[in-house]
Amino acid sequence: MVVASEKFNLKAYLAEKQALVEAGLDRCITVTYPETVSESMRYSLLAGGKRLRPILCLATAEMLGGTVESAMPTACALEMVHTMSLIHDDLPSMDNDDFRRGKPTNHKVYGEAVAILAGDGLLSYAFEYVAAQTKGVPTDRILKVVIQLGQAFHKLVCGQVVDLMSEGKSDMTPETLTYIHNHKTSALLEVSVLSGAILAGATDADQSKLLKYSKNIGLAFQIVDDILDITATTEELGKSAGKDLTAEKLTYPKLWGLDESRRQADKLVAEAKDIVSIYGEKSAPLMAIADYITARKN
């Protein structure tokens, strides 16, 4: 088993990168007329969160010799896409959620119409921001990121549709469960890693390896999410806990049991770390982030 460098301080690393991402996100959107929609976009975009997707993008870019500066617009765009998917998923006609990250959901504050439009605005702005703000990177790589981001979002949409179709059905197959997670959760984590790699000029071989790394942590992430839904409190999660149980949703703990779910998540993370270990010392952040996926409490 590969162990992350003991010298590497993940907590300090995440804190440093989170601060950079928060500052980057804060610069993205200025409040202009009509204020309600830019405020609504900022409300959800700056509501905290782990910023896992932007950090994965920055960490991968840096591991392959890229810079934080050149990857930051894409990092921010990933968070915009993630945020808009949460805003729309929370809508009354979708998951009908009142709280997100411990705060009232966007439509609870700004109303449904503005929440839909703020989500639309964030989605479109994500593409514009990558195209307009990425500096010092060949244009063909920037176009590739735009394409990858579009493909990932398409998967998000498909995942959400299948999730909605499966609601309340007690006969969900394990294949459907995997489909939903691959599309709804993993796809954006994958493109977070891949886009960082593309911006840094990764070879096809590098991209394949990193795709495998990201698929593993994507699935591990979802298994842990399912575990936390059972074991954590609403306060710890900042969103309603136990929702999956109430909704009679198929989850990995239901499929495998809690212990086996944890074992599977640990195995996926170990494999992911093994993959990036070939990058030596520089892989310390991606190794530690993989560990963090299973160790996290929310």
Added chain:
Amino acid sequence: MVVASEKFNLKAYLAEKQALVEAGLDRCITVTYPETVSESMRYSLLAGGKRLRPILCLATAEMLGGTVESAMPTACALEMVHTMSLIHDDLPSMDNDDFRRGKPTNHKVYGEAVAILAGDGLLSYAFEYVAAQTKGVPTDRILKVVIQLGQAFHKLVCGQVVDLMSEGKSDMTPETLTYIHNHKTSALLEVSVLSGAILAGATDADQSKLLKYSKNIGLAFQIVDDILDITATTEELGKSAGKDLTAEKLTYPKLWGLDESRRQADKLVAEAKDIVSIYGEKSAPLMAIADYITARKN
């Protein structure tokens, strides 16, 4: 006053280009699992319509020496953005419309959740499609189109928000009316022309001229829309007629009267034709399209 070449057959031109656009749009989206969302996207994208935005893009590109092939992905993307804005505008929490282009609106057929997601999917796909499918054009121009499309969509969102905020208010100022039209209608017509110009390698001077052309036809288009809302029947429009009167909305006919509104639209179109007349014979399509804006019956 500049007159369009008498030899130019606009009807045949529009029919030819419409057929190309319809075929292009039909190729864009294939029905894959989960079928409901791709079917929902196709339902609205292939629901007919004038295809004015794609045709403006193709016509401008060709006028400046570009090809239909290289502009077609952008032309389709413009229609995707236009279509998704209609799907979301029609939602119960927005304009709450039951009919569009003579057919039940998207959410009436597929439900609200899928309609929102289909709109999201079309928006994201528009950017992806431009980036992935545009061939034979330098990548920096493709990136510029992505940026322009993003900026135009941002205006659409702002226009819709101000439109919603103004609803039922009898004290709308002419400035607000102009803001809504500039953002909700003109912005996408402008980028339709500009993106065609950019793809064909237009100079900054060309782009400025064509921006003025597009702003004029954009405003004329909206004035004519307001006139038709009063003078045309629901059958002719394919959507509810007289809506503005019922909604006590400020419109150009209310502001200026019907005759003066027509005069203003004609003047804007004459100016627009004057601008593109410098491109000689090749400007025939853009000249005729400008005329069509005021002559149309729906």
